[in-house]
Amino acid sequence: MQANQLLKYLVVVLPMLTAACSTTVDEDQDTMTNGADTATETTTEDSVEVMTLEEKRKLEIEAEERKQAALRQTNMLFFEFDGSQIQAKYFEVLEAHAAYLRANPSAKVVIEGHADERGTPEYNIALGERRAKSVSKYLQNLGVSAAQVSTVSYGEEKPLDKSRTEAGFAKNRRAVLVY
């Protein structure tokens, strides 16, 4: 019976160890499925803790997915006057879009580039394209396939804010990701 007891002990402790391990290897898919396998093997036994961990794991993944989806809700990036450089505050947002596009190779995104109403319409088309391409390049650097991303510049032709104030101009200098 001693061997049996040892086995019982291992059945309880091993998943705890792997679970502890899996929390450190955050988001590692393989570790997660191993843990789940172990859990199903032990369903006949006292498996309360294992189930809790799986639940927690599931919740974590769901939370991460919700966060990514929430980040992807942000599909608009704003730019400095005359600028096309992506500001640091959009890095997380673009990472979320990139993750989605990497996970869904058939998904396609159009990046629209826009400019404010200052300067000539055709020069603003060029500026808008530079902004759209800057976003496109950033996504490609995050591993998104070039075939999934296309750009179109509308220049100053589709202002978001028509007030022609500084605040309005700032809203119009934008790139928009359209799926």
Added chain:
Amino acid sequence: MKRILLSISMFLMAFSSQAAIEILITEGLDSAQPIAVVPFEYRGTQVLPQNVADIISADLMRSGKFKAVSPADMPQQPVEEREIDFNAWSERNIDTIVIGQIEDVRPGLFVARYQIVDIIRGSITGGHAQMLSGGELVQTKDHILFESRPIQFDVSDFRRVAHAMSDRIFEKLTGIKGAFQTKIAYVLVADNAARPYKLVIADYDGFNEQEIVRSKEPLMSPSWSPDATKLAYVTFENRQAQIFIHDLYSGSREMIASYPGINGAPSWSPDGSKLALVLSKDGNPEIYVLDLLTRQLSRMTNNRTIDTEPSWSPDGQKLVFSSERGGRAQLYEININSGKVKRLTFTGEMNLGGSFTPDGKSLIMVNRTRGRYHIAKQDLRTGALQVLTKTQLDESPSFSPNGNMIIYSTLYGQNQVLALVSVDGRFKARLPAGEGQVKSPAWSPYM
């Protein structure tokens, strides 16, 4: 019900007043030459659809070179040359008057004549000058600068005939060919309409507005063919920029550029055989020239920065364009045969949207100085830059074919409207717009 009818009629009134674009002169009448276009005599029974003298007066005013006297300020309203009281006019410093006569021939058909009279000459000779002819003194009427032949025309042609008279009067008095029978193309954006973007052509004074295309997506940058029968423009109707050539008489449209990226800034060569345009298919915006006969595309620029807004020199040998190759956007020219590039502008933070004046001696552009965008002119020989406008967010300057006037788009209140400025910057006027934004005006060549 009454209220509904009232609001409908108000709407109709608003609509018709929009169609009748008048002119609001904002600056520069002091230096203009006084002229009186006396209401024409009318012998007939049909109702006249238009007041010819009013149309001519408005044309002459809009040229910036004349100040037309209103009928209420005229000392008399002669309808024949012999009725003119020269002293009464010269006392008021009115040097030139135009008189005319209209008759109806049969329903829908009219005949008009008009005379341009030099008041100064007339007051010297009393209208009875004598000259030697074949060794004899004969009576002359050298105070009559011009006497038209009888002009027969249809009732629908009143405005055109009046503009033709304005052309002749303007040329007789200034030596410059009149451009009153020309048209303008522009983009109208009615923000709340189902298809908000419209490409429109109208007489140069805004009358006879005619819709060419209406779209859900932006329309941009109309450019006239030199024979004024076609327009090239940019459309986003297929969710990407494409360049179309649109035949104004047949209504047929042909797509001539639809590459990945920018397809923009079409500009017709002076001989009509080529189209300069901007494509970014090879990475960033570059200037190309498309031969319209062979459809061969030649790349003109090759630069890592923005090159855009090509516009032809009058001789068709060079293109002026905007480029960021030197940092901020400035204007450069390229010889289309040798490919030699030369920077043209050095004044101001930025210069954009350049075009040559019809005489090829100056450039017109959008100049940015201290963050403000104005229309400016640069003398190509001396390099001197003159800012012509004081309005806000000025863009898209386009010349009248005689080089006398520039039409451009500007901000007035919360709307983009069209405005005029004379090439010397002295005369300024605004074309009051209806609803929506008016953009990208392009003045036609002579029709």
